[in-house]
Amino acid sequence: MNPTPAQHLAKLAHTVARKGLPRDFRDEMAGRVLDLIGNSLAAVPTDAAVAVSAMAESWGGAPQATAISTARRLPAHAAALVNGTLAHSLDFDDTHLPSVLHPSAAVLPAALAVAEAVGASGAALLDAAAIGIEVTCRLGMAGYEPAAHNSIFFDRGLHATAICGTVGAAVAAGMLYGLDEAELASVIGIACSMGSGIIEANRTGGTVKRVHCGWAAHAGVAAADLARHGLTGPPTALEGRFGFLTAFCGDRADADQLTAGLGTRWEARRVFVKPYPCNHFTHAGIDAALRLRSAVVDPGSITALTLGLPAPVVHAIGEPRAAKIRPSSGYHGAFSGPFTVAAALLGGGGLGVSHADFTDAAVRSADRLALAAKVRVIPDAQCTSIFPQQFPAVLTAELADGSSHVERIAVNRGGPENPLTPAELLTKFRINAERVSTPAQAEYIAELTGALPTATDLTTLTAALRDRKAEPMTT
Template sequence: MTERHARSAPSEHSAPNKHSAPNKHSAPNKHSGTVPGGRTVVQALAGLAADVARDGLPAPLRQDVARRVLDLIGNSLAATAEPPARAVTAVVRGWGGTGEAVAIGTGLRVPAASAALVNGTLAHSLDFDDTHLPSVLHPSAPVIPAALAVAEARGANGAALLDAAGVGIEVAVRLGMGGYDRELGNSEFFERGQHATSICGAVGAAVAAAMVGGLDAAGIAHAAGIAASMGSGLLEANRTGGTVKRVHCGWAAHAGVVAADLARHGLTGPPTVIEGRFGFLPAFCGERADIDAVVDRLGEHWELPGIFFKPYPCNHFTHAGIDAARELRARGVDPDQIDEIELGVPTPVLRTIAEPPEEKARPQSGYHAAFSGPYTVAAALLGGGGLGLGHEDFTDAAAADARRLALAARVRCVPDERCDEIFPRQFPAVLRVRMRDGTRHEVRVDANRGGPGNPLRSAELAAKFRFNADRVLDGAAVDAIAEAVLDLGSAPEVGTLLDRVRG
């Protein structure tokens, strides 16, 4: 989702996330050699997956995953008209094949791997998908589409789907934590320009697909080992344009389904695929890899409940600035009387939402506006639509609006010391404005909405789903789907739900 701008260490007083295990191993490539029981890392992950497939997730975790399925389906329905979704749908339509699973909102039933490709693309297309900190991963977007497709193709029940998706998400974010270096204060994946969501997400998707597809621990380990050779994604599109990033999660979901199928048919992966000399983390992150973080308290502590839901359909780094701008507007600040605006953010955030400055002040499209600090602040000050800022604020027409661009041109993005101390457990911001009459206003937002420190209430999450799904479905259908998704744990099979969102 982002890139590292400078290597600055966060303060030891960084705001805690009670659901996220701190990375205790800041020295390069710390690893004790094996995990408890003499297993390799992938064998430990597969063992957890097999245990959960047998025993099920605890009820609160299942319910958490159901909320993420609801969020993902809403995000996907809202994205069906986006150009990347149309492109991917055209491709899978050309591929053809047996209709095993629903491609959301397209009217199509396609092979499971094709459905995962479409639905993963939809899930990430509007940048409205959930985020784990501090790994800065969007884990649901690659994992849940893979689990949904295989669950439907194999007639699995709702509980099995939720269990598989929950473990797959956990695996993805733990791999992301293996690439997070506390000394640097950021992910080594992003430092190297790699999209950790799609790279780690492919492995998480494979674990989920293998679980719901009925593979045993050895088969799950092979699926993960195979997918480790399939994940990919570069972040340059965040900086200078291009729509390819929206397909990253679709390709990861597709890779996960394919990897599980290959494992079912006898293909194998290396047992040291995560920690080996040429394994996943050393290859992607080099000496900065923290392999122990992947298995720290595995099965005892879950990162899953602390993953942030997004309240706005734009890059997560922009959200605190949006909230600050909305607060200024609520205080009665007139945007037409603002002379200067300063947006203070963590130093690592600047490259994603502030550079190159001339392109961020005048984004070339609605999609690129979603990665612009100046534009999102201007849009929020002027009164955005939807949930405070909505999809209508990120159309090409909105991004070209003269009034928004004039206000965005007054925004100067700067590093902020307190934000550096808090990042990346939160994505904070401070907004300072000077009015034409000389008066000044300041709003500081330390905790993002949607996470453990400032969670979205159930009513807010339901409102987000309706906001998304109303673009495609009528009100009665929207309410019925929401009820069915939140009751997935007792559903005898998944196909009935997905038929409702087929389109």
């Protein structure tokens, strides 16, 4: 019998656990860890972090891994839940394209928790994280429909990050637990029964989406732990008649994406780091608005704005219009095309748009709401043809003197074709970390994270994450 996709993925995971990845790949992954830690520190004051942390602490259990928001050690599965919630809470986490999911926020918290619990080296952590992200992205690609330029998960109202990320998190955790190839295949089969998540909150409100990556990380650790204790999963869990792809994508999935070029073509290296703390679909519109500012377009002279987007994106950040031009909270402002354009034209900070632009106070700003109300969101054919290889946008400003100004953004900032520089990545980390840490602490954490490829364990880094001398800022 030929190996199943789960068995192929398990073989890759087991091979990498034994032989390791090249240093440049590990260095890239260390940058992802830095980005994730910064995003997590910045999210410590959020309501979701407070709620999840309180629940996780109430569970009790062995102190195995650091929960960033509590500065305490919790059982590995609970720490993964807390840190995954933090990682995704501000929508500042990275994105894989064209699958349109956020792999690091689900996988890295699980990997960090188990690596700390078992005393793994930094290299082992980075190797496991890379394979977990690879598995997550390949599952997302199996659920991507090229003809429709869209994720099947997304089209069906499912949160691919939470669903695929559970499996990737489980593989990463299983590698760090030292599972063999057969056990890693079972990890995949077990985790396929654990992922879930719907995206209705993007449309009409609620903060549950902030917990999706935390629950995926938590479930991934649990799946690996169950396999470690002898539970088994079906070898055909991914492609089988009643398997993962059929259950979540029907007959539209492409199972070949799970293994095509496995080990040579790395989806894990096709990840886009966000420069702005808001939904990734909004970023090109922000870049276009920032270009308008650079062209010295006075926002007060703007009579109308048209934001052209890929057709599948319009409903996510442009509808319902009433909710998008008047977001109900700072969090929902981060999912609004009209509001993010207004924020870029009137606010700013950080790398162009900052956390301060997505507070509850900011979305009540009369000037921003007035400008957001001038934004009309429409599908644009050229943007649609590019999506989702990129998340493009075209912004047209009509001015009081009768002239117009057009800015078209085809390539996203922070992606492989237009990456953030190391200095920009560090700037983003500092902005995030200094919301709850002193500048000196932030620099120390950044230094330790950069040294992960050669670190013998995570003891010093996790201790630094628990060391709090600054009071958390309010959002």
